Amino acid sequence: MINNYFKIARRNLVKNKVYSFINIAGLATGLAVAMLIGLWIFDELSFNKSFQNYDRLAIIKQNQTFNNEISTQSAVPYLMAEEIRSKYGSDFKHVVMSSGSSTQILAFGDKNITKKGSYTEPGITEMLSLNMIKGSRSGLKEINTIILSETTSKALFGDIDPIDKVIKVNNKQDLKVTGVYQDIPYNSDFKDLAFVAPWELYINNEYWSEKKTNPWRANMFVTFAQISDRADMDKVSAKIKNVKLNAVRAEEAAFKPEIFLHPMSKWHLYSEFKNGKIAGGGIEFVWLFGIIGVFVLLLACINFMNLSTARSEKRAKEVGIRKAIGSLRSQLITQFFSESLLVVGLAFIFSIFLVLSVLPLFNEVADKKMVFPWKEPLFWISSLGFSILTGLIAGSYPALYLSSFQPIKVLKGSGFARIKLGSFAAVPRKVLVVVQFTISIILIIGTITVFRQIEFAKNRPVGYDRNNLLIVAMNTQEVRGHYEAIRSELLKTGVVQEMSQSSNPTTYVAAINNGYEWDGKEAGTQGNFATMAVSHDFGKTVGWQFTEGRDFSRSYSTDSSGVVINESAAKFMGLKNPVGSIIKADGKPFRVIGVIKDMIMESPYKASFRTCFFLDYSWASVFNIKINPESGSTEALSKIEQVFKKFNPAAPFDYKFTDEQYAKKFGDEIRIGKLTSFFAVLAIFISCLGLFGMATFIAEQRTKEIGIRKVLGASLASLWSMLSREFVLLVILSCILAAPIAWYFMDKWLTKYEYRTEFSWWIFALSGAGALVITLLTVSFQAIKAALMNPVKSLKNE
Incomplete structure (x- = not known):
């Protein structure tokens, strides 16, 4: 019996090829989109969960108050970890x-590679539960040691056992390899951690002026923490609130520093802060794409x-005949449900093939490394x-409603009329x-x-010229x-137009200070x-744009006590007359000596940071x-590399x-x-x-009507208009409903952006016009095809 149900279902699919294709293709596309978005959301929600101590790990952040506004940052002073451990x-x-x-530059023999890593205290290996392939997690106890990721180890040593081999870091530090750990998963904040070296090695070699005089002032480092097994994250966070406030000098205490724990579970999706409180982050996109997927x-x-219920009306006589020869209502219900489930099953199979074929491209666009969850x-x-x-x-309407009709009325025609229900049947x-x-x-x-x-x-002016500007790190x-x-x-x-050096590139801010004084500064002003x-x-070199004053010059020996500020500062x-004014720094x-236009060094969506040079x-x-604009990039880079190799032949040219x-x-x-446009295209396609x-x-339903109208002299244009008008009106209604909803969201x-665009009326007009054009193109094919049909064929008796 079941075999017969599916045999009839298969024959119906083959008989109605167009409807079958539309049903299967549309549903398969929808299911594929839902799967892709589901995989993306799962990847986002599982970010960092590869670490065994995920629920107990945190980064230590601090809030500081400047002019009644609270700023949140991850950079903390040099003594933060020591103070927390002691108290x-x-x-x-x-x-x-x-x-x-x-x-950093890592070298072994004639191999030189550039990798990202971190100088950290030994406990990091246990905190991140690094999976050691060689050596142990205690490999950082000695100062001149280093542990490498598996990929980094293979790049340096190939198949040679790396343990106890000595590598050179930045051409100045000889470090012994004491361990190799498995690469950290891609969906992690530590995915680029290619090596870990001892904190003491870093702190003993790096120097800053306040290292000994005022180590609590400079916020330059990151502190990670793992709370005890029985501790509560919120309670511990509240305990350490004043750890910095109690240690700093009076001038620093004025900024009301508050220390708190930001759990690893919130690093990725709740990374944005406003006025000292979590204000969102990646979670907004999770909700956005989740809603789009639905x-x-x-x-x-x-x-x-829609198509299932529409086509089911044409099967009224089939229902009548089958009931007349003894079919039970339960059998008819099973038949309709089996047809519906067959279509869905085929769509599900095709959706898997769609996901497998699109997933590599989707990963590239979304910057993911997701795999199909077999x-x-x-x-x-x-x-x-x-x-x-x-x-x-989908099968409930034909299964439950059509199967209820009496066969005599259906075969006489009255039941068929009842099924159409006039114009009301089309309302849903x-x-x-x-x-x-x-x-x-x-x-x-x-x-x-x-x-x-x-x-x-x-298109926002950035305040300098980015074109042909090269950044080369001074690693050695x-x-x-x-x-x-x-x-x-x-x-x-001849390929270099100008050159200079700086404490950081023009694309980010590396140091932020608050110890500035100036004439006319109001009491209590902080910044x-x-x-x-x-x-x-x-x-x-970078193309500063001066509004007042001049640039630093070798002609003025006093420029060592000069400063260039931007307009925001x-x-x-x-x-009012900044040039010649005195600013005290510490x-x-x-x-x-000069004022330049604001340089966009941080987010292009935010106001420029006030900056002193x-x-x-x-x-x-x-x-x-x-680089000289008249020189080709390939030629220029080759000659620039030769110069750097002359001074440092062992180091790779990293630019x-x-x-x-x-x-x-x-x-x-x-x-x-890109993802939104991709889903929008698929939504329109469906x-x-x-x-x-x-x-x-509808064209099939009105075949006889079209034939009669043609016999009576109706033109092709009038028939096209008649068949298209209803759909155009529906799309116009959709535009009216969509505009306020889209505007709100x-x-x-x-x-969320300080520097943002404004809505224009043409966005709504263009979207609506595009939808109308797509509708007309879609409908016109069938409308014109029906209008061109020979009325003799459409009017002849069945």
Whole structure:
């Protein structure tokens, strides 16, 4: 019996090829989108969960108050871990200081590689539960040691056992390899941790002026913590609140520093803070794509149910005949449900093939390394369960409603008339079409808004010239002490227009200080200033844009006590005539020699950071090289590399283009835009499939009417208009409903950006017009095909 049900179902699919294709393709696409989004959400929610101590790990953050505004940061003073261990040791299993992730040169024999790693106290290996392949987690107890990731070890040593081998770091430190750990999973904040070296090695070799005089002032390091097994994260966080406030000097206490634990479970999805409180983060995108996934799948289900109920009306006589020859209602119900489940089953199979084919591209766009969960029972149970539920819901109308009719009335015609129910029968389908296109138009408006916001920020003046600007890190002593010689050699090549050095690149702020005083400063005024050390020629290299004053010059020996500030700094200080004004930094006076336009060094979506630039060669960490625009990039890079190899032949030539580094600031938004547009296209595709199916069904229903109208002289244009008008009106209604909904959600999304675009009427007009054009193109094919049909064929008796 079951075999017969599916045999009839298969014959119906083959008989109605167009409807079968639309149903299966639309539902398969919807299921594939839901699976992809489900995999993405699972990856986001499982971020960092590969660590055994996930629930007990935290990073120590601090809030500081400046002019009644609370600022949150992860950088803390040098003595933070030591102070917490000494006063609250019973509440913690581990508290470790870290340099944060930085790029270093690792060398063994003739092999040189550049990798990111961290200088950290030994407890980090236990905290992160590193899976040791060779050696042990205690391998960092001696100062001149290092442990490597598996990939880094293979890059340096190949198949040779690395244990006890000595590698050179930045051409100055010889470190013994004492362990190799398994690569940390990609969906982790530590995915790039290629090596770990002892904290003491870093702190003994790095120097800053306040290391001994005032170690609590400079916020330069990262502190990780693991609370005790029986401790409560919130209670421990409250305990250590004043650990810094109780230790700092009076001038630092004025900023009301508050220390707290930010759990690892919130690092990825709750990373944004506003006025000292969590204000969101990646969780917003989880909700966004979760809703999009539900809506896209809903569109596919609407198509399926729409076409299933529409086609079922044509099977009224079949129901009558089968009942007349003895079929029970239960058998008819089973028949309709089996047909529905067969379609859903085929769609589910095709959706898996779609996911497998699209997943590599999806990973690339989403910056993920997801794999299909073949061995996850939860995935299969939830997917199959939802598919079965969809099939039962879609098949419920024909199964329960049509099977209830009396065969005599159906075969006489009265039952068939009852089934059509006049215009009322089409109301549910019209509602579903409106829902479909409302969702599609919202996604179109959202996509346009996201890309407008990206372009708006990209077109923002950055205050300097990023083109042909190269950044080269000063990782080794061989280049640190030879700036003038390297500069001279580079300028001789002809491919370098200018060169300078600075404490950090122009694409981020490395140091923030608050110890500034100036004439007219109001009592109680507090403010952080980005601080950057530069060499002569820095302004010419990056293309500073002066509004007042001049650049640092070798002609003025007094420039060592000069400072260049940006417009935001001048405005914050209230300096009406800034050039010549005196600014004190930690009590030392500096004369303002120039004011430049704001340089966008941090987020392009936020206001520029007030910044002070000092002439200081000792603080340099990067070279800034301006390539001659008349030189080709390949030729220029080759000649620049030769110069650096001359001074440091053992180190790899590691460089970055400033414009590429700046472009990375748009990475998250670009990914969101691409994913949203991808889902919007699929939503429109699914909606159009349904619209095409509905247009085909209506054209079939009105075949005789069209024939009569043609006989009476109706033109092709009037017939096309008659068949298309209803769908156009439905889409216009969708546009009216979609506009306020899209405006509400996108306006809310834009409020997270200080520097943001505004809504324009043309966005809604373009989205609506696009939906109308797509509708007309979709419907017109069937409308024109029906209008061109020979009336003799359409009017002849069955």
